[in-house]
Amino acid sequence: MGVRTVESSAAGPGPYTTAGGGGGGPLARQDPEIAEVIAGETARQTGSLQLIAAENFVSPAVLAALGSPLANKYAEGYPGARHHGGCEIVDAAERIAVDRAAALFGAEHVNVQPHSGSAAVIAAYAALLRPGDTVLAMGLPFGGHLTHGSPANFSGRWFDFVGYGVDRETGLIDYREVRRLARTRGPAAIVCGSVTYPRHPDYALFREIADEAGARLIVDAGHPAGLIAGGAAPSPVPYADVVCATTHKVLRGPRGGMLLCGDELAGRIDRAVFPFTQGGAQMNTVAAKAVAFGEAAAPAFAAYAHRVVANARVLAAGLEAEGFAVLTGGTDTHLIGVDPAPLGVDGRTARGRLAACGLVLDTCPLPYGEGRGLRLGTAAVTTQGMGEAEMARIAVLCTAALYAEGEEVRTLRAEAAALAGRFPPYPG
Numbered sequence: 001m002g003v004r005t006v007e008s009s010a011a012g013p014g015p016y017t018t019a020g021g022g023g024g025g026p027l028a029r030q031d032p033e034i035a036e037v038i039a040g041e042t043a044r045q046t047g048s049l050q051l052i053a054a055e056n057f058v059s060p061a062v063l064a065a066l067g068s069p070l071a072n073k074y075a076e077g078y079p080g081a082r083h084h085g086g087c088e089i090v091d092a093a094e095r096i097a098v099d100r101a102a103a104l105f106g107a108e109h110v111n112v113q114p115h116s117g118s119a120a121v122i123a124a125y126a127a128l129l130r131p132g133d134t135v136l137a138m139g140l141p142f143g144g145h146l147t148h149g150s151p152a153n154f155s156g157r158w159f160d161f162v163g164y165g166v167d168r169e170t171g172l173i174d175y176r177e178v179r180r181l182a183r184t185r186g187p188a189a190i191v192c193g194s195v196t197y198p199r200h201p202d203y204a205l206f207r208e209i210a211d212e213a214g215a216r217l218i219v220d221a222g223h224p225a226g227l228i229a230g231g232a233a234p235s236p237v238p239y240a241d242v243v244c245a246t247t248h249k250v251l252r253g254p255r256g257g258m259l260l261c262g263d264e265l266a267g268r269i270d271r272a273v274f275p276f277t278q279g280g281a282q283m284n285t286v287a288a289k290a291v292a293f294g295e296a297a298a299p300a301f302a303a304y305a306h307r308v309v310a311n312a313r314v315l316a317a318g319l320e321a322e323g324f325a326v327l328t329g330g331t332d333t334h335l336i337g338v339d340p341a342p343l344g345v346d347g348r349t350a351r352g353r354l355a356a357c358g359l360v361l362d363t364c365p366l367p368y369g370e371g372r373g374l375r376l377g378t379a380a381v382t383t384q385g386m387g388e389a390e391m392a393r394i395a396v397l398c399t400a401a402l403y404a405e406g407e408e409v410r411t412l413r414a415e416a417a418a419l420a421g422r423f424p425p426y427p428g
Contacts, residue, residue, distance in 0.1 A: 046424055047417045048358040049394060053223065053335050053377025054195075056252045057384065057425035058288075059295060065288035066254055076280040078270060090283040097290035104229050104293050107237050107260035112289050113273050113281040114257030117222040117246035121147040122154065123259060124242045125189075127272035128216045131158045133188040136181055136215070138173075139163025141365050143196035145220060162187065166197075166367055171328040173197070175205055182213040192236070193220025193244075196364045196375055198312075198331035200224075200234055207239040216241045222257075224333055226250025226379070229296040230305025233333060241265060250308060250334050250379045252301075253292025254285050304382065308334045311378040314388040318395025319376075327366075327373065334382075337364055339373040345402050347372030356409055357401035358416030359394070384423035393419065 028035040045057075058066075070090060076083040079091035094112065101110040114120035129135065135155075137148035142165040146153040149161025162185050164178045182190060190213070192206045203219065210217040219236035225245035227233035236243050243260040247253035261269050274281075295301055309332065316336045320326045327337035340350040347363040351374060354361060364375035381390065397412060404412050 046426075047420060048360055048413075049397075049416050049420055050380040051359060051361040051376045051378075051394070053362065053375055053379070054246075054249050055377070056249060056379045058248075058252060058254060058292070060426065061291050061295070062252075062254055062288045065291050066284050068284050068287065070287050071282070071284040073283045074280050075283050077274060084280075090286075093283060093287040093290060094281065097286050097293060100290055100293035100297065101258060101260070104297055105237055105243075105260055106235065107243070108263045109261050109266035109269065111259040111269055111273050112247075112256075112286055113278060114259060115278065115282065115285075116255065117220075117244060117257045118145075118147050119273075119278060120244040120246075120257030120259050121145075121218075121220060122277050123269065123272040124218050124244050125155065125159070126276050127265065127268040128218070128242065129159060129188055132160065134160045134162060134185055135189050135191060136162050136164060136178070136185065136187040137191035138194050138197070139165050141369065142166050142367050143194035143364070144191075145193065145195050145222070148191055148193070148220070168368060171367065172199060173201065175202065175209070178206070179209050179212070182209050182215065187213060187215045189216040189218050191218045191220060192240075193218075193222065195223060196327075196335065196337050198316075198333050198335040198337060199328055200332050201236075203234065203236045203239040219243045220245075222246040223249055223335060226252060226296070227305050227309065227333060229293075230302045232302070232305035232309050242269065247289045247292060249377075250305065251292060251296060252379070252383065253296075254288040256282075256285050256289060258289070307387070308378050308382045311382050311386065311388060311391045312336055315376065315378060315391040315395055318392045319398060322395055322399040324374075324399075334377045334379045336376040336378075337373055338376070339366055339370070340402065341371070341373075343399070343402055347374055350374055350402055353404065354398060354401045357397065357404055357412035358420075359398060359401055380425075381423070384420070384425050386419075386423050390419065390423075 073090045074084045075087050075090050079094050097112045098110045138144040140150055147155045149156045162181055164181055167174045190210045192201050207217055217240045219240040221236055221243050222245055224233045227250050228235050237260055245258050247256045259269050312331045312334050316326050316331050319338050323343050325339040325342050351363050362375045363372045366373045401412055
């Protein structure tokens with residue numbers, strides 16, 4: 001299959017104008033092995049196309065906060081009520097993070113201490129549930145997260161999870177099934193959220209179903225949080241009892257989690273994070289979250305969030321035109337799910353062939369036991385400044401990579417590297 005060309009868009013370079021660090025300086029002198037690892041990873045990230053839906057490039061300001069002396073401070077507890085002395089200054093960082101997140105998402109209460117999205121979900125369950133409770137969540141074969149009932153995860157061992165799915169024809173959430181299961185199984189909580197579902201959930205309908213069943217509504221917004229912050233996706237905050245989210249992905253902050261809730265659950269949520277599930281907060285990460293929330297409040301971030309969605313739609317359409325089967329027929333978010341089977345390749349094989357050609361992405365389960373497909377995301381390439389023309393070209397490269405051998409693999413990898421090089425995430 002030949003490789004076509006597409007004119008470059010006028011999207012321009014990404015928003016970051018200072019170097020993002022690497023393996024030089026004191027680290028190179030003291031620990032050259034780790035410095036070499038960092039340099040290698042920097043080269044990998046900037047020399048290939050990052051299409052993993054859960055990844056992004058943080059700003060130099062976020063990196064600076066992560067690498068600051070705040071990393072030295074032990075701060076168990078909450079501002080004004082720490083278990084260690086000398087927390088007066090880091091208290092200010094956490095208060096800033098909480099205030100910015102509350103304003104950004106319109107939440108009455110925010111906890112910014114969870115170390116990850118999974119840690120946030122653990123805390124939500126700890127606050128609202130007891131071991132053995134029934135929980136209704138999207139089944140893992142349809143895009144549910146490990147914390148939504150996997151038997152390999154604490155959630156599947158501590159709670160009785162019941163999975164809902166998607167319509168076999170449309171791939172959309174089957175709300176009639178959700179309602180039926182809620183009525184017949186009487187869950188203590190319903191979880192709304194997915195790691196592969198590319199459409200906006202109907203939060204109001206989930207709230208209605210939860211109220212009918214007398215259940216709590218927990219929204220796992222790990223993936224759409226950044227789109228919500230940028231006004232490119234509807235907010236679950238008015239409908240959910242608790243919203244769990246990550247601060248990376250589209251939100252473009254450090255790796256970590258957060259919880260949003262109303263004032264009536266604030267105490268329970270805070271106690272579920274500390275002391276029930278975590279120890280001291282990572283104050284450098286909390287400060288980096290504050291930086292990211294401040295960046296997300298700027299008009300430029302809203303424009304970015306909408307470009308992420310526009311790019312995803314173009315990429316999905318391009319992949320469909322190339323012969324991939326696109327799950328749900330498209331996307332409303334940064335996520336794209338595709339099945340390469342119509343092109344004669346299974347998901348795992350496809351991922352390996354694309355990686356060899358410099359296109360880095362994930363596999364995902366296909367509904368109804370149909371094997372594994374591919375999951376792509378446009379957050380990172382959009383941060384770099386790529387636009388719709390680049391998305392169309394990436395779709396062509398994905399198809400060509402499925403069949404490339406020998407010299408063609410090297411040619412495609414060089415083209416992917418050249419495309420990434422035209423849009424460096426950390427110019428200079």
